[in-house]
Amino acid sequence: MHESCGVFGIYAPGINVAQTTFFALFALQHRGQESAGIAVTDGDGIRVHTCMGLVSQAFTETDISSLQGHIGIGHNRYSTTGSSKPMNAQPIMAESEGLTVALAHNGNIVNAKPLRDELQQRGYQFKTSSDSEVIATLILASPGQSWQKKTEHAMRRLQGAYSLVILTENKLIAVRDPFGVRPLCLGAINGGWCIASESCALDHIGAQFRREIDPGEILAIDSQGVTSLRQESDRKGLCIFEYIYFARPDSIIQDRLLYPVRETMGRILSEEYPVDADFVMGVPDSATAAGIGYAHASGIPYCECLLKNRYVGRTFIEPEQRIRELGVQLKFNPLSRIIAGKRLVVVDDSIVRGTTTPRVVSMLRKAGASEVHLRICAPPIRYPCFFGVDMASKWELIAARKTIPEIREHLGADSLGYLSIDGLIRAVDLPRDIFCLACFTGEYPIPVQIEMDKLALEALPEEDLIGADH
């Protein structure tokens, strides 16, 4: 499962904004590894550099030094809408009638297609296949004397998830959709301001966390300071997977540091699904904190039974079949001499298709584990996500096709326990109604998504999929 993107913005006269943006994107690399980009302005035109690959591969010293200015935005991309092509790398630039914007987007617009058709009929042209260009063009095409008013108008038409940073020649604008699906926060830096998907990026660049951007808020930063416009919404939908998996454990969302939240998920899992075992391990890195929580609560020692090659990233070298078949072996190496003959509790963050977990279980068995008990921090995922998470279509989700005992058998585990929705909410310790839980419950915050879900259901193959391995 992949998240869609990380965004960053900065308004800070007197500091090297391109270099600061580079290091902020470096801290947000976990949110997208497909492409990276930075756009900067000094008040006279916008310069942009985008490239495929990791942040460290996308920029040279020369690229950074060519991006001079005092306002900048940056983006890490994992494509969900729009294919993985250089032209879809962000920030996206859009121009019309003498106005220019650069925009970086985290999320997914569910009504992008009709909006694009409408804008094309009005004469606007598109260079990419991404929904983010639809947002940028819609803002340009919207009525209003100021960028805030144009953005506010565009927001009335947009349906879906969008945390945005927008660059004009004299302003930085931050926008969060009325559901607040994706996080976005404000920091202070050297008398200036910055915006980031996650607070961990602020820590790395020496900025001070100020607050989160509210759902439905438009924040504009320019030489006059910070101004805010808010649209009220009666329904919130913060993605609960930010707490389970997407965001880094050192980030703070809704005043909750994620590391102890994940530890508590593990503690509650041990209450809901206790088992006798010799060691507890978390599948690195995302389930480490939850594994430690399970170990503390159960009294079973924690052991790093599986070592992860932390330098494995996205590569453009297409592996030959023999290497491809190694699968998880390329990523993990089990400590066979410690595991041999031992009963293991293996804590993982989630199971989506059920293709990777059986390989991990089999690797641990081959390394000598006598029992493997799986404990999962997310409840069963039965419905697809339309909010920018590259999850799977409904028929690919293992929990949509199989019962829990069937999944356990498919995974090859001795036992399987999923954290309950109530247990998950207890771990986060925030009101349930501020979250999107749609991939567990099918209750989407936006009605149009239900229509899309119906379409996904209609696309189910006719034959009985139980027993099939996707």
Ligand code: SF4
């Ligand atoms: S459907 Fe699931 S993954 Fe998508 S936004 Fe909602 S909680 Fe997050």
